Amino acid sequence: MKLVDVLEKLSNACGVAGREEEVRDLMKELLKPNVDEIREDKLGNVIGVKKGKKDAPTVMLAAHMDEIGLMVKNITKEGFLQFAKIGGIDDRILIAQKVLVHTDKRSITGIIGSKPPHILKEEEKKKVIEADDLFIDVGAKDKQDAQKMGVRVGDAVSFDIKFTRVGKDTVVGKAFDDRVGCAALIETMRKLSKVDCTIYVVGTIQEEVGLRGATIAAFQLYPDVGIALDVTVAGDVPGVKEVEAPAKMRAGPALTVADAGLITHPKVLRLFIDSAEENKIPYQLETGMRGTTDAAKIALTKEGVPSGVISIPTRYIHSPASLLSLKDVENTVKLAVATIKNVSKYF
Numbered sequence: 001m002k003l004v005d006v007l008e009k010l011s012n013a014c015g016v017a018g019r020e021e022e023v024r025d026l027m028k029e030l031l032k033p034n035v036d037e038i039r040e041d042k043l044g045n046v047i048g049v050k051k052g053k054k055d056a057p058t059v060m061l062a063a064h065m066d067e068i069g070l071m072v073k074n075i076t077k078e079g080f081l082q083f084a085k086i087g088g089i090d091d092r093i094l095i096a097q098k099v100l101v102h103t104d105k106r107s108i109t110g111i112i113g114s115k116p117p118h119i120l121k122e123e124e125k126k127k128v129i130e131a132d133d134l135f136i137d138v139g140a141k142d143k144q145d146a147q148k149m150g151v152r153v154g155d156a157v158s159f160d161i162k163f164t165r166v167g168k169d170t171v172v173g174k175a176f177d178d179r180v181g182c183a184a185l186i187e188t189m190r191k192l193s194k195v196d197c198t199i200y201v202v203g204t205i206q207e208e209v210g211l212r213g214a215t216i217a218a219f220q221l222y223p224d225v226g227i228a229l230d231v232t233v234a235g236d237v238p239g240v241k242e243v244e245a246p247a248k249m250r251a252g253p254a255l256t257v258a259d260a261g262l263i264t265h266p267k268v269l270r271l272f273i274d275s276a277e278e279n280k281i282p283y284q285l286e287t288g289m290r291g292t293t294d295a296a297k298i299a300l301t302k303e304g305v306p307s308g309v310i311s312i313p314t315r316y317i318h319s320p321a322s323l324l325s326l327k328d329v330e331n332t333v334k335l336a337v338a339t340i341k342n343v344s345k346y347f
Contacts, residue, residue: 016069079140252282261292
């Protein structure tokens with residue numbers, strides 16, 4: 001299966017943080033042909049193992065399976081669904097979004113509604129409508145009707161966006177944070193045949209709500225080196241200053257020097273840069289981002305794990321739909337493969 005087809009499957013799947021089942025099943029299926037072992041831990045991380053030489057270093061290669069989304073918080077007597085946000089979501093992007101409410105019976109289409117703009121007062125029009133004042137309309141006539149449809153408090157809600165190719169190397173889709181990292185992880189393992197180091201390839205849960213899956217996976221595995229495959233803000237759009245978000249789409253993977261949770265270990269950063277330059281892979285360096293990744297928790301495991309991040313520059317992350325260049329994904333895979341082949345030279 002081509003990389004773009006893998007990304008499409010993963011992007012279209014639902015995996016709101018804490019409800020990653022659909023993505024987890026895909027990860028197991030797609031990773032299994034290229035690892036020696038595969039299992040699921042107690043909380044739902046997918047862990048594959050590709051065995052290397054006995055005395056060689058071990059590498060944890062991680063990408064998170066979960067996505068931002070919503071969760072049903074209350075059903076009003078009129079049949080509207082009030083919700084909680086799962087992960088970092090800007091209230092401004094919620095109004096009028098088409099969503100899917102994932103019940104035990106089926107997925108139900110809904111629209112995020114608000115007070116109609118036609119009847120807003122002038123001062124109201126200038127304000128961002130907060131999530132607590134929004135609701136999901138599934139067309140139910142009352143609470144009992146919504147319950148008959150299968151809706152329950154705690155049901156996950158995802159944005160209803162389908163993967164689309166919009167240019168020669170450009171795609172749009174849901175949950176590229178971090179399904180593109182998952183796709184890159186799968187393709188990396190497909191391209192690695194014999195390796196010196198043992199690779200623990202991990203699809204982590206609940207990254208968007210506190211890096212939880214990586215925390216417990218790294219504790220189990222305690223690797224010698226940790227690498228997270230994730231996305232970063234592509235700042236090459238109107239209104240964004242280069243100092244705010246320097247990474248650009250189509251300029252290659254971004255290597256984190258430091259972010260809000262991690263200062264990349266110097267040996268890991270050198271490993272990344274040398275691997276990129278030896279193989280003529282374009283790359284960017286990034287520092288000062290306010291967010292962080294699974295690598296922050298991997299690095300703090302037990303006595304410490306030298307860790308770093310390879311990121312795909314992606315536009316409009318943490319919104320219903322994102323946009324990226326497939327060329328950046330391909331170069332991320334090339335860099336991940338080259339890095340893993342070089343690990344034994346540095347550790």
